[in-house]
Amino acid sequence: QLQVVESGGGLVQPGGSLRLSCAASGSIFRLSTMAWYRQAPGKQRELVATITSGGSTNYADSVKGRFTISRDNAKNTVYLQMNSLEPEDTAVYYCRRVPTGSWGQGTQVTVSS
Numbered sequence: 262q263l264q265v266v267e268s269g270g271g272l273v274q275p276g277g278s279l280r281l282s283c284a285a286s287g288s289i290f291r292l293s294t295m296a297w298y299r300q301a302p303g304k305q306r307e308l309v310a311t312i313t314s315g316g317s318t319n320y321a322d323s324v325k326g327r328f329t330i331s332r333d334n335a336k337n338t339v340y341l342q343m344n345s346l347e348p349e350d351t352a353v354y355y356c357r358r359v360p361t362g363s364w365g366q367g368t369q370v371t372v373s374s
Contacts (some may be wrong), residue, residue, distance in 0.1 A: 292358075297310045297341045
């Protein structure tokens with residue numbers, strides 16, 4: 262089982278940037294497809310981006326061209342670089358091994374002026 266800890270959230274103005282990190286424990290990390298999800302207040306959790314063990318990526322239409330998912334297998338860490346942030350990106354962001362994996366506590370991202 263892969264345990265994860267998310268960090269890097271905060272308050273940022275519209276148009277700003279943040280980089281989220283997800284530190285994972287377990288030797289299976291390098292073989293795992295990892296994903297970032299988010300959940301806004303009053304909304305269902307949604308998939309934001311995925312990255313396979315080989316580095317192939319996929320994004321939700323709402324973040325394409327603004328967010329970049331990457332991984333560092335030497336550090337057992339997956340990242341989410343978020344640029345051109347919008348108020349609609351405000352949510353708690355989670356990472357997880359897919360298709361099965363435990364959830365972390367998440368990290369809050371708030372985009373507001």
